[in-house]
Amino acid sequence: MSQQPVVAVLGLGAMGHAFAANLLKKGFTVRGWNRTRAKGEDLVAAGLTLSDSAAQAVEGADVVIAMLADGATTRTTINQVQNALQQGATVAQMGTIGVEATDALIAGLAAARPDVVFIDAPVSGTKAPAENAQILVMASGDRQRAQAAEQVFAAIGKGTQWLGAAGASSRMKLVVNSWLIGLMQSLAESTRLAEQFGFTTDDLWQVLEGGPLAAPYAKMKLGMIASGDFTPQMHLIWALKDARLALDAAGDASLPALENIVDVWQQAVDAGYGEQDLAAVYQYLKR
Numbered sequence: 388m389s390q391q392p393v394v395a396v397l398g399l400g401a402m403g404h405a406f407a408a409n410l411l412k413k414g415f416t417v418r419g420w421n422r423t424r425a426k427g428e429d430l431v432a433a434g435l436t437l438s439d440s441a442a443q444a445v446e447g448a449d450v451v452i453a454m455l456a457d458g459a460t461t462r463t464t465i466n467q468v469q470n471a472l473q474q475g476a477t478v479a480q481m482g483t484i485g486v487e488a489t490d491a492l493i494a495g496l497a498a499a500r501p502d503v504v505f506i507d508a509p510v511s512g513t514k515a516p517a518e519n520a521q522i523l524v525m526a527s528g529d530r531q532r533a534q535a536a537e538q539v540f541a542a543i544g545k546g547t548q549w550l551g552a553a554g555a556s557s558r559m560k561l562v563v564n565s566w567l568i569g570l571m572q573s574l575a576e577s578t579r580l581a582e583q584f585g586f587t588t589d590d591l592w593q594v595l596e597g598g599p600l601a602a603p604y605a606k607m608k609l610g611m612i613a614s615g616d617f618t619p620q621m622h623l624i625w626a627l628k629d630a631r632l633a634l635d636a637a638g639d640a641s642l643p644a645l646e647n648i649v650d651v652w653q654q655a656v657d658a659g660y661g662e663q664d665l666a667a668v669y670q671y672l673k674r
Protein backbone atom coordinates (compact mmCIF):
# COMPACT_ATOMS: atom_id res chain seq x y z
CA MET A 388 0.00 0.00 0.00
CA SER A 389 1.25 3.47 0.77
CA GLN A 390 4.92 4.17 1.47
CA GLN A 391 3.97 7.25 3.45
CA PRO A 392 5.12 7.28 7.06
CA VAL A 393 2.54 7.29 9.84
CA VAL A 394 2.79 10.68 11.59
CA ALA A 395 1.90 11.77 15.12
CA VAL A 396 1.45 15.49 15.76
CA LEU A 397 1.82 16.56 19.39
CA GLY A 398 0.33 20.03 19.79
CA LEU A 399 -2.57 21.14 17.61
CA GLY A 400 -2.27 24.90 18.13
CA ALA A 401 -2.12 27.37 15.24
CA MET A 402 0.87 25.66 13.62
CA GLY A 403 0.41 22.01 14.61
CA HIS A 404 -3.21 22.05 13.51
CA ALA A 405 -2.15 23.35 10.08
CA PHE A 406 0.54 20.66 9.80
CA ALA A 407 -1.94 17.90 10.67
CA ALA A 408 -4.54 19.29 8.25
CA ASN A 409 -2.05 19.37 5.37
CA LEU A 410 -0.78 15.86 6.10
CA LEU A 411 -4.36 14.55 6.11
CA LYS A 412 -5.09 16.33 2.81
CA LYS A 413 -2.05 14.59 1.31
CA GLY A 414 -3.19 11.15 2.39
CA PHE A 415 -0.95 10.53 5.39
CA THR A 416 -2.18 8.52 8.35
CA VAL A 417 -2.12 11.09 11.14
CA ARG A 418 -2.47 10.66 14.86
CA GLY A 419 -2.81 13.74 17.04
CA TRP A 420 -2.83 14.93 20.60
CA ASN A 421 -3.53 18.31 22.12
CA ARG A 422 -3.85 19.27 25.80
CA THR A 423 -7.14 20.98 24.92
CA ARG A 424 -8.74 18.15 22.95
CA ALA A 425 -11.40 20.39 21.37
CA LYS A 426 -8.79 22.05 19.13
CA GLY A 427 -8.27 18.80 17.21
CA GLU A 428 -11.85 17.67 16.94
CA ASP A 429 -12.56 19.39 13.61
CA LEU A 430 -9.82 17.25 12.05
CA VAL A 431 -11.39 13.96 13.10
CA ALA A 432 -13.83 14.13 10.17
CA ALA A 433 -10.82 14.55 7.87
CA GLY A 434 -9.30 11.34 9.24
CA LEU A 435 -7.27 12.35 12.30
CA THR A 436 -7.04 9.79 15.09
CA LEU A 437 -7.27 12.05 18.13
CA SER A 438 -5.73 10.58 21.27
CA ASP A 439 -6.27 11.44 24.91
CA SER A 440 -2.58 11.21 25.75
CA ALA A 441 0.62 12.05 23.95
CA ALA A 442 2.00 8.57 24.67
CA GLN A 443 -1.02 6.98 23.02
CA ALA A 444 -0.68 9.26 19.98
CA VAL A 445 2.93 8.24 19.23
CA GLU A 446 2.24 4.49 19.26
CA GLY A 447 2.98 3.09 15.80
CA ALA A 448 4.12 6.46 14.43
CA ASP A 449 7.16 6.56 12.15
CA VAL A 450 7.54 10.32 12.56
CA VAL A 451 6.53 12.29 15.63
CA ILE A 452 6.19 16.06 15.28
CA ALA A 453 6.36 18.14 18.45
CA MET A 454 4.82 21.59 17.87
CA LEU A 455 4.31 22.88 21.38
CA ALA A 456 4.54 26.32 22.93
CA ASP A 457 7.94 26.28 24.60
CA GLY A 458 10.92 24.29 25.80
CA ALA A 459 9.52 23.23 29.16
CA THR A 460 6.30 21.89 27.62
CA THR A 461 8.19 20.13 24.85
CA ARG A 462 10.65 18.47 27.22
CA THR A 463 7.87 17.30 29.54
CA THR A 464 5.90 15.90 26.61
CA ILE A 465 8.85 14.12 25.00
CA ASN A 466 9.72 12.60 28.39
CA GLN A 467 6.18 11.30 28.64
CA VAL A 468 6.28 9.66 25.21
CA GLN A 469 9.84 8.41 24.94
CA ASN A 470 9.14 4.87 26.11
CA ALA A 471 6.15 4.61 23.78
CA LEU A 472 8.07 5.56 20.63
CA GLN A 473 8.33 2.72 18.16
CA GLN A 474 11.78 1.29 17.42
CA GLY A 475 13.73 3.60 15.09
CA ALA A 476 11.08 6.33 15.07
CA THR A 477 11.97 9.90 14.13
CA VAL A 478 11.18 12.80 16.46
CA ALA A 479 10.99 16.17 14.67
CA GLN A 480 10.93 19.06 17.11
CA MET A 481 9.44 21.97 15.15
CA GLY A 482 8.56 24.59 17.78
CA THR A 483 10.78 27.52 18.71
CA ILE A 484 12.25 26.31 21.97
CA GLY A 485 15.74 27.80 21.93
CA VAL A 486 19.19 26.39 22.37
CA GLU A 487 19.23 25.12 25.94
CA ALA A 488 16.02 23.08 25.68
CA THR A 489 17.02 21.70 22.27
CA ASP A 490 20.44 20.59 23.51
CA ALA A 491 18.83 19.00 26.58
CA LEU A 492 16.33 17.14 24.38
CA ILE A 493 19.10 15.86 22.13
CA ALA A 494 21.12 14.59 25.12
CA GLY A 495 18.08 13.12 26.88
CA LEU A 496 16.83 11.19 23.86
CA ALA A 497 20.31 9.98 22.92
CA ALA A 498 20.66 8.51 26.42
CA ALA A 499 17.16 7.05 26.78
CA ARG A 500 16.43 6.01 23.18
CA PRO A 501 19.58 5.80 21.04
CA ASP A 502 17.56 4.07 18.31
CA VAL A 503 15.43 7.20 17.81
CA VAL A 504 16.39 9.77 15.17
CA PHE A 505 16.09 13.32 16.45
CA ILE A 506 15.65 16.09 13.90
CA ASP A 507 15.85 19.67 15.14
CA ALA A 508 13.36 21.27 12.72
CA PRO A 509 11.98 24.71 13.61
CA VAL A 510 10.13 26.55 10.88
CA SER A 511 10.06 29.96 9.27
CA GLY A 512 6.56 31.18 8.41
CA THR A 513 3.43 31.93 10.42
CA LYS A 514 -0.12 30.56 10.60
CA ALA A 515 -1.28 31.44 7.07
CA PRO A 516 1.84 30.04 5.35
CA ALA A 517 1.51 26.93 7.54
CA GLU A 518 -2.10 26.49 6.44
CA ASN A 519 -1.01 26.81 2.81
CA ALA A 520 1.98 24.44 3.23
CA GLN A 521 4.32 27.36 2.50
CA ILE A 522 6.59 27.31 5.53
CA LEU A 523 10.35 26.72 5.30
CA VAL A 524 11.71 23.93 7.49
CA MET A 525 15.18 24.49 8.92
CA ALA A 526 16.40 20.96 9.58
CA SER A 527 19.48 19.68 11.36
CA GLY A 528 20.47 16.19 12.42
CA ASP A 529 21.28 12.91 10.69
CA ARG A 530 19.94 13.51 7.18
CA GLN A 531 20.90 10.00 6.05
CA ARG A 532 18.33 8.62 8.48
CA ALA A 533 15.74 11.32 7.87
CA GLN A 534 13.99 10.13 4.70
CA ALA A 535 10.68 9.67 6.50
CA ALA A 536 10.91 13.12 8.06
CA GLU A 537 11.77 14.65 4.69
CA GLN A 538 8.55 13.21 3.23
CA VAL A 539 6.63 14.85 6.05
CA PHE A 540 8.42 18.20 5.65
CA ALA A 541 7.70 18.16 1.91
CA ALA A 542 3.99 17.77 2.66
CA ILE A 543 3.77 20.68 5.11
CA GLY A 544 6.20 23.20 3.63
CA LYS A 545 7.66 24.69 0.49
CA GLY A 546 11.19 23.53 1.24
CA THR A 547 13.70 22.18 3.73
CA GLN A 548 17.04 23.84 4.42
CA TRP A 549 19.56 21.46 6.03
CA LEU A 550 21.97 23.19 8.40
CA GLY A 551 24.24 20.51 9.91
CA ALA A 552 24.32 18.71 13.24
CA ALA A 553 21.15 18.66 15.38
CA GLY A 554 20.88 21.92 17.30
CA ALA A 555 22.07 24.13 14.44
CA SER A 556 18.52 24.86 13.26
CA SER A 557 17.32 26.05 16.64
CA ARG A 558 20.24 28.46 16.62
CA MET A 559 19.42 29.69 13.11
CA LYS A 560 15.75 30.05 14.08
CA LEU A 561 16.77 32.52 16.80
CA VAL A 562 18.80 34.46 14.23
CA VAL A 563 15.80 34.68 11.89
CA ASN A 564 13.42 35.68 14.66
CA SER A 565 15.73 38.37 16.03
CA TRP A 566 15.64 39.89 12.53
CA LEU A 567 11.84 39.58 12.38
CA ILE A 568 11.41 41.09 15.86
CA GLY A 569 13.67 44.05 15.04
CA LEU A 570 11.79 44.60 11.78
CA MET A 571 8.43 44.60 13.56
CA GLN A 572 9.50 47.09 16.21
CA SER A 573 11.09 49.35 13.61
CA LEU A 574 7.98 49.23 11.42
CA ALA A 575 5.72 50.06 14.38
CA GLU A 576 7.89 53.03 15.32
CA SER A 577 8.24 54.26 11.71
CA THR A 578 4.47 54.07 11.28
CA ARG A 579 3.97 56.12 14.44
CA LEU A 580 6.43 58.72 13.11
CA ALA A 581 4.68 58.78 9.72
CA GLU A 582 1.35 59.42 11.45
CA GLN A 583 2.92 62.15 13.52
CA PHE A 584 3.84 63.88 10.25
CA GLY A 585 0.34 63.36 8.82
CA PHE A 586 1.09 60.39 6.54
CA THR A 587 -1.06 57.26 6.24
CA THR A 588 0.18 53.67 6.11
CA ASP A 589 -0.67 53.76 2.39
CA ASP A 590 1.56 56.81 1.87
CA LEU A 591 4.39 54.94 3.56
CA TRP A 592 3.89 51.77 1.53
CA GLN A 593 3.66 53.70 -1.78
CA VAL A 594 7.09 55.18 -1.08
CA LEU A 595 8.59 51.80 -0.15
CA GLU A 596 6.93 49.76 -2.91
CA GLY A 597 9.15 48.54 -5.69
CA GLY A 598 12.34 49.44 -3.85
CA PRO A 599 14.72 47.37 -1.75
CA LEU A 600 12.98 48.30 1.52
CA ALA A 601 9.60 46.90 0.46
CA ALA A 602 9.71 43.69 2.50
CA PRO A 603 6.57 41.57 1.92
CA TYR A 604 6.51 41.00 5.69
CA ALA A 605 6.30 44.77 6.27
CA LYS A 606 3.43 45.03 3.78
CA MET A 607 1.50 42.33 5.62
CA LYS A 608 2.05 43.96 9.00
CA LEU A 609 1.20 47.44 7.65
CA GLY A 610 -2.07 45.91 6.44
CA MET A 611 -2.80 44.75 9.99
CA ILE A 612 -1.95 48.18 11.38
CA ALA A 613 -4.19 49.89 8.80
CA SER A 614 -7.14 47.58 9.48
CA GLY A 615 -6.70 47.46 13.25
CA ASP A 616 -7.21 43.67 13.03
CA PHE A 617 -4.51 42.00 15.11
CA THR A 618 -5.86 38.46 14.96
CA PRO A 619 -2.69 36.50 15.74
CA GLN A 620 -0.54 35.03 13.01
CA MET A 621 2.17 34.95 15.65
CA HIS A 622 1.23 35.79 19.22
CA LEU A 623 3.13 38.73 20.72
CA ILE A 624 3.79 36.60 23.79
CA TRP A 625 5.57 33.93 21.71
CA ALA A 626 7.63 36.54 19.88
CA LEU A 627 8.70 37.91 23.26
CA LYS A 628 9.65 34.36 24.29
CA ASP A 629 11.81 34.11 21.16
CA ALA A 630 13.55 37.44 21.83
CA ARG A 631 14.42 36.19 25.31
CA LEU A 632 15.64 32.85 23.94
CA ALA A 633 17.95 34.75 21.56
CA LEU A 634 19.34 36.90 24.38
CA ASP A 635 19.79 33.84 26.60
CA ALA A 636 21.84 32.11 23.91
CA ALA A 637 23.72 35.18 22.63
CA GLY A 638 26.90 34.68 24.64
CA ASP A 639 29.36 37.46 23.78
CA ALA A 640 27.24 38.91 20.95
CA SER A 641 26.04 42.37 21.96
CA LEU A 642 22.33 42.83 21.13
CA PRO A 643 21.31 46.15 22.74
CA ALA A 644 18.29 46.84 20.49
CA LEU A 645 16.88 43.37 21.18
CA GLU A 646 17.32 43.99 24.92
CA ASN A 647 15.29 47.19 24.63
CA ILE A 648 12.61 45.47 22.58
CA VAL A 649 12.21 42.82 25.29
CA ASP A 650 11.55 45.59 27.83
CA VAL A 651 9.01 47.33 25.57
CA TRP A 652 7.25 44.11 24.55
CA GLN A 653 7.04 42.92 28.15
CA GLN A 654 5.26 46.21 28.93
CA ALA A 655 2.93 45.58 25.98
CA VAL A 656 2.19 42.07 27.28
CA ASP A 657 1.57 43.45 30.78
CA ALA A 658 -0.83 45.96 29.20
CA GLY A 659 -2.85 43.05 27.73
CA TYR A 660 -1.56 42.74 24.14
CA GLY A 661 0.13 39.34 24.52
CA GLU A 662 -2.54 37.21 22.85
CA GLN A 663 -2.72 39.49 19.80
CA ASP A 664 -0.42 39.42 16.80
CA LEU A 665 3.02 40.91 17.41
CA ALA A 666 2.00 43.82 15.13
CA ALA A 667 -0.11 44.98 18.10
CA VAL A 668 3.07 46.56 19.51
CA TYR A 669 2.04 49.42 17.24
CA GLN A 670 -1.24 49.74 19.18
CA TYR A 671 0.70 49.63 22.42
CA LEU A 672 2.97 52.49 21.26
CA LYS A 673 -0.10 54.47 20.18
CA ARG A 674 -2.16 54.02 23.34
Ligand SMILES: NC(=O)c1ccc[n+]([C@@H]2O[C@H](COP(=O)([O-])OP(=O)(O)OC[C@H]3O[C@@H](n4cnc5c(N)ncnc54)[C@H](OP(=O)(O)O)[C@@H]3O)[C@@H](O)[C@H]2O)c1
Nearest residue numbers: 398399400401402422423455456482483513514620621625
Ligand atom coordinates in the same frame (compact mmCIF):
# COMPACT_ATOMS: atom_id res chain seq x y z
N1 LIG B 1 2.60 31.03 14.97
C1 LIG B 1 3.75 31.31 14.37
O1 LIG B 1 3.87 32.25 13.60
C2 LIG B 1 4.95 30.44 14.61
C3 LIG B 1 5.89 30.35 13.59
C4 LIG B 1 7.01 29.55 13.77
C5 LIG B 1 7.19 28.90 14.99
N2 LIG B 1 6.25 29.05 15.97
C6 LIG B 1 6.51 28.35 17.23
O2 LIG B 1 5.80 27.12 17.18
C7 LIG B 1 5.32 26.76 18.49
C8 LIG B 1 3.81 26.65 18.46
O3 LIG B 1 3.28 27.89 18.05
P1 LIG B 1 1.71 28.11 17.75
O4 LIG B 1 1.63 29.41 17.03
O5 LIG B 1 1.12 26.88 17.15
O6 LIG B 1 1.20 28.34 19.23
P2 LIG B 1 -0.27 28.10 19.84
O7 LIG B 1 -1.32 28.23 18.81
O8 LIG B 1 -0.34 28.97 21.05
O9 LIG B 1 -0.20 26.56 20.30
C9 LIG B 1 0.59 26.17 21.40
C10 LIG B 1 0.48 24.69 21.60
O10 LIG B 1 1.20 24.32 22.81
C11 LIG B 1 0.29 23.67 23.70
N3 LIG B 1 0.63 23.93 25.09
C12 LIG B 1 0.93 25.13 25.67
N4 LIG B 1 1.22 24.96 26.96
C13 LIG B 1 1.08 23.63 27.23
C14 LIG B 1 1.25 22.82 28.38
N5 LIG B 1 1.64 23.36 29.55
N6 LIG B 1 1.04 21.49 28.27
C15 LIG B 1 0.67 20.94 27.09
N7 LIG B 1 0.50 21.65 25.95
C16 LIG B 1 0.71 22.99 26.02
C17 LIG B 1 -1.07 24.22 23.34
O11 LIG B 1 -2.09 23.40 23.86
P3 LIG B 1 -3.53 24.04 24.22
O12 LIG B 1 -4.26 24.14 22.91
O13 LIG B 1 -4.12 23.10 25.16
O14 LIG B 1 -3.26 25.41 24.82
C18 LIG B 1 -0.96 24.21 21.82
O15 LIG B 1 -1.08 22.91 21.32
C19 LIG B 1 5.87 27.85 19.43
O16 LIG B 1 7.12 27.44 19.92
C20 LIG B 1 6.05 29.04 18.50
O17 LIG B 1 7.00 29.96 18.98
C21 LIG B 1 5.12 29.78 15.79
